[in-house]
Amino acid sequence: MNTKLLDGERALVTGCAGGIGRGVARALKAEGATVVGSDIVASPAQDGIDFLAADLAKADGWRGLLDGALRRLGSISLFVHAASPRRQEIDTPLTVSEETWDAMTAINLRSGFFLAREIGRHMRERAIKGRILLVTSLHSGVPRNLPHYSASKAGMTMAMKELARVLAPDGIRVNAIAPGAVPGGGFVADDLNELVAQIPLGRAGTPDDIAQVAVAILSERFGRYVVGTTVEVDGGLGLASWIPARA
Template structure:
């Protein structure tokens, strides 16, 4: 029997946003471990021990995504994998009746505006270069269920539809666009004062980790496991989506 020693993403060139921590950091490390050349981006650099090549970018700024794309293409030469995991930290106090315009703009600007335009222009780059690339957006369970954080839920819902729109137009060129919707993954932007109560409701009995999401990302992005997956949102939530309980706060 021949041993398949080839790594799943050998030879791929990847750009990962939100790489300084949480899910983005986990995904960047996993792609690198599977043989991809990875360029991570965030406001702050990831820990040096990760060995992730880094390019700083502020995706809350109107032209932040454009500067990142130009810099990434200069560094990588071409992009065959793009993962958008960047998202601001969300605070439980930013409820429908209290969230500010600045907080709304930062959340939707980084998640939806920058995510869409980066994905679209990278998709064009892939199409023009005849690269059968893959694009992955990190959304949330709360793209469909209220979280009492309207700016976050709205941004993730918009990302989900943007993913589907891009998937339809890019699939004929062999470019696959998908999303992952994580459940309770502490770290990064996730902060919950009632985490213990939430975990008690998860069918698998534990909160998730960035690596739980990262391993699914690797599978979707690989041509060995994900080659027929297009326009799909994959839930990585330990079964949380199977229950109706939703954490509430004032």
């Protein structure tokens, strides 16, 4: 009898109202994990996934989420940080405001790092050989006309590597996954169409495309020797030329 890849795991997934976060939460649940999801507004439980409200842009947002998740789960063996503010195409390098910059970096980088760090400490203290996955982007290394977004994702990539080096000796694996063009992430139609035309596989990605790779990385069957790595899931978009700069 085949067991599910994540039987017995207890997972916290941020950014679960929709998109990639929702897709990952559902995939983890389907593979046997008990899942608590979070977003800025708590949704009713769906597909066996419990939800907590958390405003990760606020200084105490990640702390409250961690406390609530531990109360519901008892312990955490899997953590996925998929939360990210919706991007606006007007927020270009010459126009982005300090407020927009701060909100993006607070959710992506600050809350992502501190949640991952404290969950890593929790895993180490309880001798849990857990796994942590940060959802970054191809734009951690390629400009996207959105400097606050690209900079926050680049920062997440290095934060992941720093945590991976420290936690790996305790059997805790920290990695990142970098999606390509997935509709719903803030693309306007013209940019998305332009990107799709450059994708070697000929289509945009879906949350399930990302989620299935996330499951593999988080599982001990397929990902047990993957540490400190960013896995690109982009249909080959990283091989293509990019959209032109916009002032």
